[in-house]
Amino acid sequence: MAKNELTNRIRRLRFDNGEMTQQQLADRVGVTRQTIIAIEAGKYAPSLPLAFKIARAFGKPIENIFKYEDESA
């Protein structure tokens, strides 16, 4: 799994949404803060259900928050 191809703008969106903290987002989507940190930093990719929850928390489509560059190019 080429997780270094997956990028996101979660930190940007947290800031834009009332300067939400990592803990607040974590509480909102039902995961630990560590998970948010890891995903923000690209340490690992979220599962799809979690991606949905994050997208829902920001009111945006998944593809607006996460970008995936195909490495097979």
Place this chain on the structure above:
Amino acid sequence: MAKNELTNRIRRLRFDNGEMTQQQLADRVGVTRQTIIAIEAGKYAPSLPLAFKIARAFGKPIENIFKYEDESA
């Protein structure tokens, strides 16, 4: 992880895309056929990168292929 809240229409899209087989889709997105079977059947949810690849294989947004119902309602 409430994976029973995640549904998909992969089988439908396979049919509509030249009656693609599970193996062809698997080859296309770079996973085993078992993975496709499991995801189609809702056995487990895909990771986000894989969801991106599947979406790209069908030329549709992720949210058009997968539906996630929030269970906190």
Place this chain on the structure above:
DNA sequence: ACAAAATGTAAAGTAAACTATACATTATGT
């Protein structure tokens, strides 16, 4: 300056997402 909050790092444990392999059943084409 100082306390509290927010963020960052690490590590070990658990569960889920996959892989590989094998066999069975069903569907398809001739």
Place this chain on the structure above:
DNA sequence: ACATAATGTATAGTTTACTTTACATTTTGT
């Protein structure tokens, strides 16, 4: 009818996605 292809089920192993806990560092507000 028969061979092949497609699908389905099972299982064990590996890797990744998370959780928990702890501590460190930085930032923020007064």
